[in-house]
Amino acid sequence: MIVVVDYNVGNVQSVRNALDYLGIEDALSADPAVLLGADGIILPGVAAFGFAMRQLGDLGRVVREAALGGTPLLGICVGHQLLFERSDELGEHAGLGLVAGRIVPIPRQAGLSIPHMGWNAVQPDGPMDLFEGLGPQEHFYFAHSFYAEVTDPEARVAWVDYGGRRVASVQKGNIYGVQFHPEKSAPVGLHVLRNFEALCRRRPHVAG
């Protein structure tokens, strides 16, 4: 069972709709026991970073514990940003610290609209689980003004070009993040969600 973290931010329902459409069994929960027993956890999020961390509250510790225990974790949009150590959005805020790096604003440039809103090509830096079976330059839907500067030597990243190379996705062991919205990225986005579900199923099941 994939558990979507219920912490009252943004449009959690869209992620669940996409999973339902794919026939993937999921649950929405804020119960630590349910999260710790999940085959995979999705941390969605449409909100400001600080607000999202506050809303997550003690569940942050639970998500962290599950991820460090090996449960596949997928952060989407702000959920992806929460995986990192800190963010500069509206003041400085600490994140979950699962991946080394910092959330910074997309630098302003003439002719570059902010937010980065729309479909852009994503290029994985070598093979990455979430992009398995997809072409090297698929388009995904983005809507964000901040992005992750990844400093973690163990992390793999996928790039998107927006006024320079920006991180579109990160993978570190069983921890995954996507800055774009797979649930809003048509067939290629659904493919990413399906890949996540497949890797949750592949994981050796832990009893209990």
Added chain:
Amino acid sequence: MLTKRIIPCLDVKDNRVVKGVNFLNLREAGDPVELGKRYSDEGADELVFLDITATIRSKRTIVDMVQRVAHKVFIPFTVGGGIRTADEIDVLLRAGADKCSINTAAVENPDVLAESAERFGSQCVVLAIDARRRTDGAGWIVTVKAGSEPTDMDAVRWAERAERLGAGEILLTSMDADGTQAGYDIELTRAVAEAVSIPVIASGGAGTLESLAEVLEKGKADAVLAASIFHYGTYSIRQTKEYLAARGLPIRPFVPVGPAAGN
């Protein structure tokens, strides 16, 4: 590279899409969900649903429609028409809309933009401007109530102010060009696009594919919105995108639906 978005606009009344709909092979040609899905499958980058009645009763119907669309359509969509408060936006976002567009209510109470941006993030907040060319000089004025009432506000200044208040995108309609199919107001679009750093969606006047290309190239729009040319089947989304791509514009290529969909 960020691609230019092609956005069909669906005017909804009593749970039906109005304006000509020319998809004879659809069982429910006027069903917003079916039509939205059809456009999404064809390669539309985004959808806009406009509640053209915007009564208290229609608002409940729209929430239900949004829920149904969100279960079947996996591209972003905006809902607009008669939205007055951040609480109404909250309901629509929770139902599954990705963004909401505010028009008259923002003119009457600009704070609704700031409040919504603070609560839901700028990326959810679209300011819709219905602009009309001044008859007494250069520039464009903002009109409200579906273009029926002029204000004394300058459209370009209003766009700048809305950006400062927290709007994440401008849906800019030329009321002079709307419904004419004679091409977008390039000058208006360019004036607004150059004045703000948030994305601008050009609307009103979509006719030939050339007119779409022009407003993206010369008008500097980030996206084009069109209704009739798609609903009447003058051009398909796919044909439109192939044309624009051949002109050298960055366009998301068509990806056939199949591998990941369904069980």
